[in-house]
Amino acid sequence: MVNSEENPNSAVSGISTGVIGMQDPLYLAPGDISGLHLVSAPFNGKHYVKWSRAVKMALISKNKLGFITGCYPKPEETAATYQDWIRVDYNVLCWILHSLIPEISESLMYVTTSKQLWEEIKERYCQANAPFLYQLRKDVMQTIQSDNQSVADYFGKLKSVWEDLQSLDGIPDCECGAMSKCSCTLLKKMLERDNRHKLIDFLMGLDNKYETVRSQILACDPLPTINQAFFRSTD
Structure with a gap:
């Protein structure tokens, strides 16, 4: 058994669901910590289009864009990849939150998936x-x-x-x-x-x-x- 704190690609429960290849969206590189900032300047409510494009480019480079677009949806709870998906999706969610100014991120802390977070931000700030x-x-x-x-x-x-x-x-x-x-x-x-x-x-x-x-x-x-x-x- 591999401890999840030592292996970033083990399940949240601490039980490994198998080796995850680098091309798999569920793969997390050693530097893919939850506190990662995707963009240099956090979003402050202005210039949403440019900010969202920069975030998408960063997620594409990490093979994680599918989590916010819905192309890589949450599997059934009985699926072998369920815990791995939850862990990676929470990482993506944290990355996006860290790409917002505190005043905005604090109002979105209780969103449960990265896709819901992305859609909430878009609905709020893409109105204009x-x-x-x-x-x-x-x-x-x-x-x-x-x-x-x-x-x-x-x-x-x-x-x-x-x-x-x-x-x-x-x-x-x-x-x-x-x-x-x-x-x-x-x-x-x-x-x-x-x-x-x-x-x-x-x-x-x-x-x-x-x-x-x-x-x-x-x-x-x-x-x-x-x-x-x-x-x-x-x-």
Whole structure:
């Protein structure tokens, strides 16, 4: 029998449920302590979209995103992995709580799973989506290349706004698995449409001295990707 304090991948009860591989969501690395901070600056109630994206990226790196999305749900109490799942989920819950300022985390202490915690935070602080979405759309329309600005700097500024839009109002993820069986390439078409929108945004904001390049790009069939268009504009 292995003591749970010595082996981070043993069950809460102290009884090991078997060896857990590093690729398993139930695996905890030696540094995955409950007091871990997922982000450098704790969430203070503002800029929810950027904070949530940073937390998701941190959880993806630890193979734990499925705990908050529901893709890795709680098993039945009779399952061999039940205690391990509870232990890891509590770790994820603690990580998120430590990524909040005390005033917010204290009001969420009695949430029982990381998924419930994540949904509670989203419900509280993602209510102001409409004004933020309006501002981001406005920012896209108003982002143009200034006289002394390089194409790279202009593209980087525009790309930052696109990423915020993607986090707030991007193409939703398929959680039922139906998209993987889709035979009409719907996802591909949606991504192509998204690329077209970004391409037009980029070309509209280019300085007039790039008019020839802009016309050449628009004459392409099919249209290039946004990254290809950026490369052609920097030649």
